[in-house]
Amino acid sequence: MKVLVVGSGGREHALCWAIAQSPKCEQLFCAPGNAGIAAVAECVDVASDDVAGVVSFAKKNKIDFVVIGPEAPLVAGLADKLEKAGITAFGPSAAAARIEGSKAFMKDLCAKYDIPTAKFESFDECDGAKEYIRAQGAPIVIKADGLAAGKGVILCRNLNEAFAGIDHILSERSFGEAGDSVVVEEFLTGEEVSFFALVDGKTALPLVSAQDHKAAYDGDEGPNTGGMGAYTPAPVMTPEIQEQVMRTIIQPTVDGMVAEGMPYKGVLFAGLMIEGGVPKLLEYNVRFGDPECQPMMMRLQSNALEMLLACAEERLSDLDLQWRDETAMVVVMAAKGYPGAYDKGSEIRGLDEAGADDAVTVFHAGTQADGDKVVAVGGRVLGVTAIGKDVAEAQKTAYAAVDKIDWPEGFCRRDIGWRALKRS
Ligand code: AMP
Ligand code: GLY
Secondary structure (H helix, E strand, C coil), X not given: CEEEEEECCHHHHHHHHHHHCCCCCCEEEEEECCCCHHHCCEECCCCCCCHHHHHHHHHHCCCCEEEECCHHHHHCCHHHHHHHCCCEEECCCHHHHHHHHCHHXXXXXXXXXCXXXXXXXXXXXXXXXXXXXXXXXXXXXXXXXXXXXXXXXEEECCHHHHHHHHHHHHHCCCCHHHHCCEEEEECCCCEEEEEEEEEECCCEEEEEEEEECCEEEHHHEEEECCCCEEEECCCCCCHHHHHHHXXXXXXXXXXXXXXXXXXXXXXXXXXXXXECCEEEEEEEECCCCCCCHHHHHHHECCCHHHHHHHHHCCCHHHCCCCECCCEEEEEEEEECCCCCCCCCCCEEECHHHHHCCCCEEEEEXXXXXXXXXXXXXXXXXXXXXXXXXXXXXXXXXXXXXXXXCECCCEECCCCCXXXXXXXX
16 A cells, blocks of 8 residues: 655654565555655645645545655545545544644543543633642643643742743733643643553553653753653553553543544654552643654564554554563753754764664654765764663664764763663
8 A cells, every 4th residue: 555654754764674574565655755755755835734735635646545744634524625635644633633723622531531630720821820829829820722832831839930931921911822722730740641542432551651751851950841851661550550540541531532522643742750550641632642652662562553543543452462571761961052043954864873783773753865975964863772681782772883873973871771670
C-alpha cells in the first residue's frame, strides 16, 4: 500500500522508520519530512499544516493511508477531510482533537465522567479568575484554553504570579485566541509520567509508558522545551498503576467521547501525575509524544503499519502487540540557544559513525540535506536513540553515540534517565 506520513520532526522520522519495515508498505511519502526521513521515505514539499495541500497530494497520488504526526493539522480537521475524500487516516477528528485543543473541553469531560484530575474552574474574565485564585491560594496553575505551542501553562508559586498570569493571558492577550479563556487548577505534586493508548472509537489498547525531560538543561534547570530526552518504559508505571490508568482514566474517556457523539480514534497520550500510587490526569495530547515516540518505535516488535491501520480501521480488539522487554532512550541534540533564538545552517558530522551500533538509531528532526552534507535548520535537531537491557545500558549506549556526533553548534542534556536510575 501507499502510505503518507505528515510532519517533519523526530517523531515522524521514527514513524517512517518503523512503517518502512513493513512488507505491506510499497511506497512511503512524508510531507514535508527532513534529511533523515529522506533515507526511508520520499519527502514531498507540502507543509504539515497545509490541510488542503495534504489532501490534494494524497488524492493525486492515490495514497491508501495517511498517518498524521502533529496536533495542528488534527485540530484543523485533516483527518475529517481525508476520510471525506475516501482516504483512511490515523488520527482523531477535529471534534475529538479538542481534547488537546481546548483545556476547558478536556476538564469538563473529566468532571462529567468522573475522571481523576486536578480540581479546576474556567474563566473568560479577570475579576472572577482572580477571586477564585484568592480563595484557593497558591501554589496554583493557570492554563490558556487553546493550543499555545506548549507555553500556555503557568505554574504560579504565589498569588502575585497568578494574578500576573491572568493579566498576561486574558488582558494582554499574549496567546491571542488561545487565551480567550483560562483554566485555573489545583497544583498537583508527585511524579510525572506519559502513558500512551491506541483508541479505535470503542476499544482502548494500552501501549507503553515513558518519561520526558522538558527543561532545557541538566538537573531540570532552565526554560521548558518540547522535550530534551525520554525513555520507555517508566519504572514509576507499575502494572497496578497502569491497570488503574486504563480503568479510571482512559476507558472512561473513550466511553465519554462516544457518549458526547465524537468517538476518539488515534493515539491518546495522557500526561499523568502519580502520587501515593494514585494517577491523576494532567492533560491529553492527540498524537504521539515527541521525543517519546522515538524510543517507543525502537521497542515495538510488532508491525507498526499493521498497528496504526488496525486502529484506523477499528480492529484494535483483534490486535496483540509485542514490545521488546528492554529500555529504549532518546537523547535530543538541539541547536545552542534553543528554546530561544538559535542559528541555522551549521553542518553536522559523524552521523554514520553514531548510527553504526545496531542498538542505536539517530532520528532527525530539524535537519536538511545540503548536497551530501546534513545541516541543522531547527531547534531540536537530532534524537539519538538506543536500546539496552536496562536504563543504565540504554543511557550508556545513547551517550556513546552522542559523543560520535561532531556538531559544535549543538548541545544536549547529560542526565537523561536520572529519575529511573535513582530508583534502580
Ligand atoms: P500541560 O501542557 O498541561 O502538560 O502542562 C505542562 C507541564 O506543566 C506539565 O508537564 C506539568 O509538569 C506541569 N503541570 C500542568 N498542570 C499541572 C498541575 N495541575 N499541577 C502541577 N503541575 C502541572
Ligand atoms: N514530549 C512532550 C510532547 O510531545 O508533548
